[in-house]
Amino acid sequence: MTLRYGEGPEAALNRLRRKVKKTQSPAKRRAQTGNIHWIVAKTENKLFTGRAELIHRMQDAFHAGDVAMTQQTRLVITGLGGQGKSEVCIKFASVMREDFWGVFWVDVSNESTAHNGFMAIAKALRSPEKTIEELLLVLASTTKPWLLILDNADDPTLDYTAYFPRGKRGALIMTSRIAEYSKYSTVPSEALEGLDLTLSTRLLLKAAHVPKAAWPSQTKEAENVANLLGSHTLALIQAGAYIAGGHCRLDQYAERYRRHHKQLLQHHPNQRQSRYQNVITTFEASIHAMKTLKSKAGADALELLRIFSIVHHSILPRQLFYDAWVGAWAVSRQPHERLKIRDIKSLGSKHVSRLPSFLGQNLGRWDDRRIDDATDLLVSLSLMARHEIDGDIGWSMHPVVHTWAKDRLEHDQKKHAWIQTCCLCAFSLVNSTIWTVRETGWRPHVRSLVSPGAKELFLYEPPTFMLPLIVHCAWLLSAVREYKALQTLLDGIYRVIDISPWSLAEEYMPIWQLAATSSIVLRQSKLAIHLLEHITRIEATTLSDTDPQLLTSQYSLARAYNDNGQPESAIPLLINIINLYKTFSTHQDWLLESQIELNRCYTNTNRHHEAILLLEDIVRVRESATEPSAPHSLLRSQHALGVAYIAAGRVADAIDLLEHVVTIYESILEESHHDRLAAQNELARAYISDERFDEGVKILQRVEQVQKDTLEETDVCLVSTQYTLGTTYLERGQAEDAVRVLEQVVRMHEVIMNETQPERLSAMYGLARAYKNIGEVEKALGLMSRVVEVRKRTLREDDEVRLESERFLEHLVAGTVCG
Structure with a gap:
């Protein structure tokens, strides 16, 4: 292979490696590595144009066989939104697919989508991990070559290094609009700019569906448009879709663009300084096209655009609209219902009237033609993308489109759109299955829905109208297990309507049930016990002993007792629950959960x-x-x-x-x-x-x-191993080794455990014995005094563990311990 001028030996070696790989047969390459896991939600864009040199540089940077074991290679691609960063990653991943055992794509635009993406990886790997941290450890220890793509790292308040697997293995690409994040690259980062004029022209002609044979005759007009749009990739695609939809000819677009650009700056002068004014002008041209349509599709599309701006830009399934129609139809059969602030569970006719017009005006029968016509129009204008998901259809938006759609709403429009969207979600709870089965997909949407906060939401309409909607938002958060966000929303409700979970009013029972759920998960045990003792007393007077709702509340109370160091109070509750579940032909999963909780009680006692x-x-x-x-x-x-x-x-x-x-x-x-x-x-x-x-x-x-x-030094698994090792040294007479290890264990337990947990007390007891064996009796006395005090509070008088601790303390005080 001939060296290129100025290439240097390292670059030449990389080029040689690529040539060798290209000469190998696909079958041989697959035999060496081969792709097993392809977790990429996006598909390659048929309009992808250019970027060949960039793809080659990325291939030089990532050699799966080399980076799998010796060094983790990270590449950060920065640039304006809509310039094609994600599309470059998809193209690269497709080209290099067989070089990686696993290719994993995670949208990290917010914490919810990041969690969803990593849990999808865990599911694909058939791994039981429940947290991002656990999944990252799995990747870090995987010896097979993998590629992790972190897309949309655009939030300057998030620490994206938390999503980097540790160690030297694997390959990682991160895309971001924030140029500063290039510092995370271990290879030269890439700053993506617009395509050159030739490629921009080609992309526009492809997007406008101009036949290839006609390209030479229309190149000049296309070049004019490309120059107007600053060669911004998304703007070119948007303009092409507008032309392909028949809203104007290519030779008319420049004049149409200038007119809308002038209007944009007149109505939104702040856009003069925006780096996105070119692409936003193309969006506004599409808005004008929808407004001028004589069919209902244009008005429905505008309404949908506002609704989609309220939720997240990720996929929203069509099932939501059908389930909302079913729920609204059921309520509409009770036309005389009157809403009261105390009836906080009820949605009524006033809420039905705030549904989108394509649903609320036709409750007699389900007809999805208007939704399909409206979404087809938005897809044709490249304002949305259509997806097939588990036998259903869904739609998503590009983050830049989503931000524009949200920012263009005036305050009253935003209120109206939020109420429409919340009514859709609230009525859809008639089918709670879609919220629990697809909970990971719903999380970012629910988080976006509640983002204004309770204080602002209560200003949208009178409390009698808003409280049921906001309580339904809380149920949605519970359904998708967003418990911290649920607690924040509940705290806002307390402040606005002046109630407290410590002073319980029966008319707010649904709120107390939600509060109890979040308190248990967030380990607020005392509050959970206070709420659940009240809830179970009320339910015991209104429900039968075998009612699953009562049994669920009692199980939750038992969990709270156990978490609060009161296992003896939990045991009789759980025994009764288990005996009742054993008589059921259903609810066997709850039987097992109750048995596992009872085992925890037995272990703690x-x-x-x-x-x-x-x-x-x-x-x-x-x-x-x-x-x-x-x-x-x-x-x-x-x-x-x-x-x-x-x-x-x-x-x-x-x-x-x-x-x-x-x-x-x-x-x-x-x-x-x-x-x-x-x-x-x-x-x-x-x-x-x-x-x-x-x-x-x-x-x-x-x-x-x-x-x-x-693992981190505070990880409970590492600390548990060190405890066992320390106590083993102690039993073998290696007292100094035991002190060294158990001091570390006790320090970590102080950080991660409360003082009543048996593991912490056992470690303190072991360290006290080790101190005594090396003559540090005062230190041993200090530790054992604390151990005995806690065990007197938490264990029975005849408990052998408690008695052993008391005897050892007595011997220390008397100075008669024999080792």
């Missing part, structure tokens, strides 16, 4: 025999389960049973069961997977209990090293 009987029952049930998730659920149940066997002194049973669990985990999970490491940790504990110290310590040291490489 050292009732190991009851815990074993319960877990053996759960294992039997899960062994007969056939759903896809059952194998992993079974392993987790067997793991828990093995831990209970250790606590009860049945070490041989624990070893047999945990060896089985670890063997399977080692064959199906990555080395750093927390379930695998936790099971190895417990197996090590079982070996140590069986005095097989060398085997146990060897496992613990390996587990600790893996966790130190992948």
